[in-house]
Amino acid sequence: MNAAEDVLTVTEPEPELIVAPPVRRPMWRPGLGFLHPRMWLPLVLMLAVLATLWTWGAHSMPYLLPPLGDIGDTLREDADYYVNNAWVTLKEALMGLGLGLVAAFVLAVITSEFPLARRAIMPVAVILNVTPLVAIAPALVVAFGFGAAPKLIVTGLICFFPILINTSMGLRAVPQPVLQVYRTVNASRLETLWYIRIPMAMPYLFAALRIVFPLSVVGAVVAELSAAGSSEGLGTAISLASSMNRLAAVYASIAILALLGSVLLLLVTALERRVLHWHESRQGNGG
Amino acid sequence: MPGGSVSISVRGARRVYPVKGGTDLIALDDVDLTVPAGSFVSVIGPSGCGKSTLLRLVAGLEDADRGDVRVCGVRPAEAAAAKMLGLVPQAPALLPWLTVLKNVTLPLRVNRAASRRRASAPGPSMEELLRKAGLQDAMHKLPSQLSGGMQQRTAIVRAFGLRPDVLLMDEPFSALDEFTRESLQEQLLDLWDELKATVLFVTHSVSEAVRLSDKIVVMAPRPGRITDIIDVHLPRPRGAELLKTPEFHHYEDLVRDRLRGAFQANAA
Numbered sequence: 001m002n003a004a005e006d007v008l009t010v011t012e013p014e015p016e017l018i019v020a021p022p023v024r025r026p027m028w029r030p031g032l033g034f035l036h037p038r039m040w041l042p043l044v045l046m047l048a049v050l051a052t053l054w055t056w057g058a059h060s061m062p063y064l065l066p067p068l069g070d071i072g073d074t075l076r077e078d079a080d081y082y083v084n085n086a087w088v089t090l091k092e093a094l095m096g097l098g099l100g101l102v103a104a105f106v107l108a109v110i111t112s113e114f115p116l117a118r119r120a121i122m123p124v125a126v127i128l129n130v131t132p133l134v135a136i137a138p139a140l141v142v143a144f145g146f147g148a149a150p151k152l153i154v155t156g157l158i159c160f161f162p163i164l165i166n167t168s169m170g171l172r173a174v175p176q177p178v179l180q181v182y183r184t185v186n187a188s189r190l191e192t193l194w195y196i197r198i199p200m201a202m203p204y205l206f207a208a209l210r211i212v213f214p215l216s217v218v219g220a221v222v223a224e225l226s227a228a229g230s231s232e233g234l235g236t237a238i239s240l241a242s243s244m245n246r247l248a249a250v251y252a253s254i255a256i257l258a259l260l261g262s263v264l265l266l267l268v269t270a271l272e273r274r275v276l277h278w279h280e281s282r283q284g285n286g287g
Numbered sequence: 288m289p290g291g292s293v294s295i296s297v298r299g300a301r302r303v304y305p306v307k308g309g310t311d312l313i314a315l316d317d318v319d320l321t322v323p324a325g326s327f328v329s330v331i332g333p334s335g336c337g338k339s340t341l342l343r344l345v346a347g348l349e350d351a352d353r354g355d356v357r358v359c360g361v362r363p364a365e366a367a368a369a370k371m372l373g374l375v376p377q378a379p380a381l382l383p384w385l386t387v388l389k390n391v392t393l394p395l396r397v398n399r400a401a402s403r404r405r406a407s408a409p410g411p412s413m414e415e416l417l418r419k420a421g422l423q424d425a426m427h428k429l430p431s432q433l434s435g436g437m438q439q440r441t442a443i444v445r446a447f448g449l450r451p452d453v454l455l456m457d458e459p460f461s462a463l464d465e466f467t468r469e470s471l472q473e474q475l476l477d478l479w480d481e482l483k484a485t486v487l488f489v490t491h492s493v494s495e496a497v498r499l500s501d502k503i504v505v506m507a508p509r510p511g512r513i514t515d516i517i518d519v520h521l522p523r524p525r526g527a528e529l530l531k532t533p534e535f536h537h538y539e540d541l542v543r544d545r546l547r548g549a550f551q552a553n554a555a
């Protein structure tokens with residue numbers, strides 16, 4: 001009983017503890033400002049330095065790092081192979097993300113509307129969150145086989161918790177005076193939820209999505225890596241290549257994964273800018 | 288709204304907040320108040336004397352532990368269900384993702400059954416009300432793009448736009464500078480004159496209370512209670528010139544005097 005109470009207190013975290021608070025600066029502003037050398041030169045220089053270091057490392061420790069040229073070669077020669085596997089992993093990541101998003105959002109609404117449900121669900125969600133997913137993945141493979149199912153579940157689980165916590169916090173973040181205004185006109189619970197609570201939760205939801213979009217790729221890869229018999233996906237490609245000591249192929253897959261993660265981050269940033277235009281304008285005003 | 292009738296009636300209302308490990312806090316004790324329909328009544332008193340609590344009881348946001356509260360003859364919850372109430376809290380309480388126009392029309396779109404039943408008397412549209420409040424250029428702006436005074440005006444239009452029988456305002460101008468405050472008082476009086484709602488107005492400012500009200504209710508804390516009710520017989524409309532007249536100062540002095548009593552009762 002006491003332990004359960006403890007878990008409960010853990011479930012009311014400060015926003016900062018889980019993810020960045022929803023008030024944040026846009027990563028970059030629209031416009032052509034990025035064409036100015038001041039914007040791109042630092043990054044280009046940094047990349048040049050890293051490439052030089054890499055080349056030096058590949059030269060002195062050939063068994064640790066493949067030359068960049070080799071990575072480029074395998075990417076070019078087996079382009080189809082990488083594109084197909086990247087597509088498989090991306091699909092798993094996005095579908096798992098969708099699954100986690102829907103489940104977490106629905107549960108967030110339920111837990112914020114019904115305190116009793118919150119007391120039942122939140123401790124379980126916390127326990128699930130602190131359980132290492134890398135450890136769950138093999139068990140899921142045993143249960144669901146080498147198909148897509150365990151990958152979607154692992155990805156969904158990884159995305160689930162940040163969305164649940166943030167959304168349920170956002171749904172309850174409506175200031176008291178606002179609620180009072182709408183209570184004096186007798187707005188129904190559903191109306192309050194739809195017109196007030198859900199829009200209020202959007203910045204919180206997006207703060208979670210910014211973390212979870214790139215994370216979904218991690219979930220898909222972890223699941224692929226734990227399903228030794230899988231035939232597709234970049235995670236499978238990595239374990240295959242490393243078992244055959246093909247370092248260049250391993251790093252080619254890793255590079256594509258990094259690219260996928262960045263693309264997903266870009267996607268969620270663009271989405272956020274559309275949905276939360278009102279939220280950004282607040283920052284522009286310093287008010 | 289039946290003429291000459293009573294709009295708000297509070298009888299022997301008591302409200303107690305339990306205090307953990309101490310004596311309970313009596314926020315309101317045996318409060319009696321009658322507000323005639325169409326009148327403007329201010330509530331003034333030291334901090335913590337129960338002004339907001341009284342307002343919350345009338346708004347139906349809380350129930351009295353004892354006594355009876357009626358709005359136009361019905362219980363506050365029923366008045367809220369029938370959309371007879373408008374509330375202007377201390378903070379503008381606007382929704383940051385909606386434009387000014389959408390902010391003020393949202394209360395009309397919720398609880399539609401009551402909106403239809405009220406089938407409001409022909410009166411100014413929301414756009415017109417916003418224009419009257421000097422918000423014509425702000426209609427399609429977001430709250431974050433407005434000054435504090437404009438936000439508060441939006442909140443007032445949102446409440447007036449409901450065409451409520453009773454308007455409840457809790458220190459709506461307290462966060463504004465003096466000049467903004469005075470011009471908003473004037474606009475409030477104009478709107479009130481046109482739409483004829485009953486207003487219960489909580490304030491900390493003596494001159495604000497005198498300028499706006501037909502009646503000033505003075506309260507004292509511990510326990511929260513009404514110590515005085517002062518009728519203000521000043522001619523309307525009450526423009527800016529009135530603020531300099533001896534009659535106005537007479538009422539200010541009178542209210543200040545009674546307030547001092549309330550503070551002393553507090554110390555005793």
Ligand SMILES: Nc1ncnc2c1ncn2[C@@H]1O[C@H](COP(=O)(O)OP(=O)(O)OP(=O)(O)O)[C@@H](O)[C@H]1O
Nearest residue numbers: 304305312314333334335336337338339340341511
């Ligand atoms: N929800 C609550 N729980 C416990 N005590 C409360 C609650 N609301 C108000 N009180 C107490 O009741 C008393 C009256 O509060 P109220 O807010 O009505 O005062 P007020 O006259 O509006 O003060 P102010 O001028 O500072 O706004 C205060 O002592 C306050 O601490």
Ligand SMILES: [Mg+2]
Nearest residue numbers: 338339340457
């Ligand atoms: Mg108050």
